[in-house]
Amino acid sequence: LxxxxxxxxxxxxxxxxxxxxxxxxxxxxxxxxxxxxxxxxxxxxxxxxxxxxxxxxxxxxxxxxxxxxxxxxxxxxxxxxxxxxxxxxxxxxxxxxxxxxxxxxxxxxxxxxxxxxxxxxxxxxxxxxxxxxxxxxxxxxxxxxxxxxxxxxxxxxxxxxxxxxxxxxxxxxxxxxxxxxxxxxxxxxxxxxxxxxxxxxxxxxxxxxxxxxxxxxxxxxxxxxxxxxxxxxxxxxxxxxxxxxxxxxxxxxxxxxxxVLNGIDEEVWDPSTDVLLDYQYSAEDIDGKFINKQKLRERLGLASQGDDEKRPLVGCVTRLVPQKGVHLIRHSIYRTLEKGGQFILLGSSPVPQIQHEFEDIARQFEKHPQIRLVLKYDEALSHSIYAASDIFVIPSIFEPCGLTQMISMRYGTIPVVRRTGGLADRFVLITELRFIRR
Ligand code: ADP
Structure with missing residues (x-):
């Protein structure tokens, strides 16, 4: 009472x-x-x-x-x-x-x-x-x-x-x-x-x-x-x-x-209401993810027709600093290509040497049908990548928490991470990427 x-x-x-x-x-x-x-x-x-x-x-x-x-x-x-x-x-x-x-x-x-x-x-x-x-x-x-x-x-x-x-x-x-x-x-x-x-x-x-x-x-x-x-x-x-x-x-x-484990704001990061996406989708209607993938491929000039449609898309959105495992990010670009996937990197670096190194790789793949590097900060593009990707790579050497693995999971994208810091507290570990072509 x-x-x-x-x-x-x-x-x-x-x-x-x-x-x-x-x-x-x-x-x-x-x-x-x-x-x-x-x-x-x-x-x-x-x-x-x-x-x-x-x-x-x-x-x-x-x-x-x-x-x-x-x-x-x-x-x-x-x-x-x-x-x-x-x-x-x-x-x-x-x-x-x-x-x-x-x-x-x-x-x-x-x-x-x-x-x-x-x-x-x-x-x-x-x-x-x-x-x-x-x-x-x-x-x-x-x-x-x-x-x-x-x-x-x-x-x-x-x-x-x-x-x-x-x-x-x-x-x-x-x-x-x-x-x-x-x-x-x-x-x-x-x-x-x-x-x-x-x-x-x-x-x-x-x-x-x-x-x-x-x-x-x-x-x-x-x-x-x-x-x-x-x-x-x-x-x-x-x-x-x-x-x-x-x-x-x-x-x-x-x-x-x-x-104290960080979280993401699930109202800001919500694929069913995200106005920055080409098409909103949810766990109940996951097909919309494919529409985002096709639109992003078209926008960035990646191959999207015929057999290319079925290629898995690997995404990465990051500050390009040594902490983030830049050599492993570079490796995963070439490895994805070798395995028949597509790769989109969105990142920029405050370290001139790293920025130049990735500019060289970006030039190498400038018109490539499967690989695209966008070397700048772009909030809208980051949302599109979380939505469009099948796999998201976060090979950090150390990672206090990391939010991109949480955002990925919210967008139905599988994060592949190194087991360190916050990535060990909330992670999905896949040791080998096996691309299964349908
Ligand atoms: P850190 O704080 O070490 O950069 P976090 O994973 O905690 O790493 O947070 C990164 C945040 O910054 C995420 O929201 C991610 O989407 C965003 N981000 C990182 N690089 C870019 C970029 N080039 N363009 C847009 N957003 C970015």
């Missing part, structure tokens, strides 16, 4: 460098949106703070408007002005910070890979924290992600708690321990933190290069809870082979460190 008292939802603010579909480079973008929407559906209040990049997909932001406030933040010992914009992304309130700084930090035509990334993102984090303080927000949780926003944790305790912003506990998620944001120790002073205080082995001193400060380590040491994106990867990074130098730090903080 007594109704249990309903717990009010919690108030979460994410501070992050990516958010799909407006600013996405890889899985971080998908997870930020998917996790936030999922928490929102459960009745929690979720907001996000992002840099206002020039290269965002502004068409996916609803009601973007500039807030009527002057945000002043400190950098290099000086006060700088920022504009703050607000808009709705996939139903979530998002604040975008636009620094009025001469370095035009987020006016570069790309999200990452700028020589001053350490300065760009430490500036952003300081301004984001200043925004939370000045706007009087009292979040229960401030959730930061990867090295780009890891500095939020030391900023919170060293600068913002003393200023009265003390309602929150800090969550930090590392989506990939390979990228750590290590820089000469003096660089940390720009955002107002003290190198002298933080350059200690138990704080932010890099474990390998002792003259460097390590932002990712700061996120681990100073957050209340630290997560990574799959249980297997959480085990791997506690060992020297997987921890990229941070296994010792994670070991010390192991009581607050957990692996």
């Amino acid at each position: 007594i109704q249990p008292k309903r717990r009010p939802g919690i108030y979460v603010i994410h501070i992050a460098a990516e958010m799909a579909p407006v600013a996405k480079v890889g899985g971080l973008g998908d997870v930020l949106t998917g996790l936030s929407r999922s928490l929102q559906r459960k009745g929690h209040l979720v907001e996000a703070i992002l840099p206002k990049y020039d290269c965002m997909d502004y068409s996916r932001i609803v009601n973007l408007k500039e807030l009527d406030l002057e945000l002043h933040s400190t950098f290099d010992g000086q006060i700088h002005k920022n504009k703050v914009w607000c808009g709705i992304v996939e139903g979530l309130p998002v604040y975008f910070i636009e620094p009025l700084h001469p370095a035009k930090f987020f006016w570069r035509g790309q999200f990452y890979s700028e020589p001053d990334d350490f300065r760009r993102f430490t500036y952003f984090c300081r301004a984001a924290m200043e925004f939370i303080l000045q706007s009087g927000k009292r979040p229960d949780i401030i959730h930061s992600h990867d090295w780009q926003t890891a500095v939020v944790a030391p900023l919170y305790w060293d600068i913002y708690v003393p200023l009265g912003l003390d309602s929150a506990r800090l969550a930090f998620t590392c989506h990939n321990f390979e990228y750590q944001g290590a820089e000469n120790s003096g660089a940390i002073a720009a955002c107002g933190l003290s190198a002298r205080d933080l350059m200690r082995p138990d704080r932010m001193q890099d474990n390998s290069f002792h003259n460097k400060i390590n932002l990712l380590k700061g996120g681990i040491v100073f957050s209340n809870v630290v997560t990574t994106v799959s249980p297997t990867y959480a085990q791997e990074v506690l060992r020297p082979e997987g921890g990229k130098g941070l296994h010792g730090t994670l070991g010390v903080h192991s009581k607050k460190f957990f692996g």
Whole structure:
């Protein structure tokens, strides 16, 4: 007869460098949106703070408007002005910070890979924290992600708690321990933190290069809870082979460190409603998959008539970086050809040498009836490939979680993976591809 008292939802603010579909480079973008929407559906209040990049997909932001406030933040010992914009992304309130700084930090035509990334993102984090303080927000949780926003944790305790912003506990998620944001120790002073205080082995001193400060380590040491994106990867990074130098730090903080398996947003990734597909289909009506296959073959100039119609189509959508097993991807292109299949690769590389290598392969197969390489980022084409393929290859050397195997399965496509990280937590392993021609 007594109704249990309903717990009010919690108030979460994410501070992050990516958010799909407006600013996405890889899985971080998908997870930020998917996790936030999922928490929102459960009745929690979720907001996000992002840099206002020039290269965002502004068409996916609803009601973007500039807030009527002057945000002043400190950098290099000086006060700088920022504009703050607000808009709705996939139903979530998002604040975008636009620094009025001469370095035009987020006016570069790309999200990452700028020589001053350490300065760009430490500036952003300081301004984001200043925004939370000045706007009087009292979040229960401030959730930061990867090295780009890891500095939020030391900023919170060293600068913002003393200023009265003390309602929150800090969550930090590392989506990939390979990228750590290590820089000469003096660089940390720009955002107002003290190198002298933080350059200690138990704080932010890099474990390998002792003259460097390590932002990712700061996120681990100073957050209340630290997560990574799959249980297997959480085990791997506690060992020297997987921890990229941070296994010792994670070991010390192991009581607050957990692996929580990522998921995909099943409303965003749904072949029965996906407007980017030529034909929507579902498990009850799988024939539509074939229509997508034929349309994609036609669009990319692959053979689609007669016996070619029956060839299995192997897909791969990836960032082309060593982590993803680029040599195995290359091998699977030639192996697929040898075995009588068709192969479509969609990928691009921030590593010039890898990009050039794949450009050479793309040229070799430019007009080939069975192989196509598309070397760019293309959201719409990625959906078509998930839908059209029979098999999807993910031969990662290490993989914190991986979303493409989950998306593939959602689209009725069999993922073939190396057994590592999140791929071991949710995988289908086929050791040998045997193409059966009907
Ligand atoms: P990572 O975050 O390491 O890049 P994940 O598997 O976690 O790998 O997430 C990759 C996400 O990025 C998926 O949504 C995938 O479809 C997308 N993606 C990767 N490369 C491309 C590309 N060239 N074009 C479009 N989408 C891409």
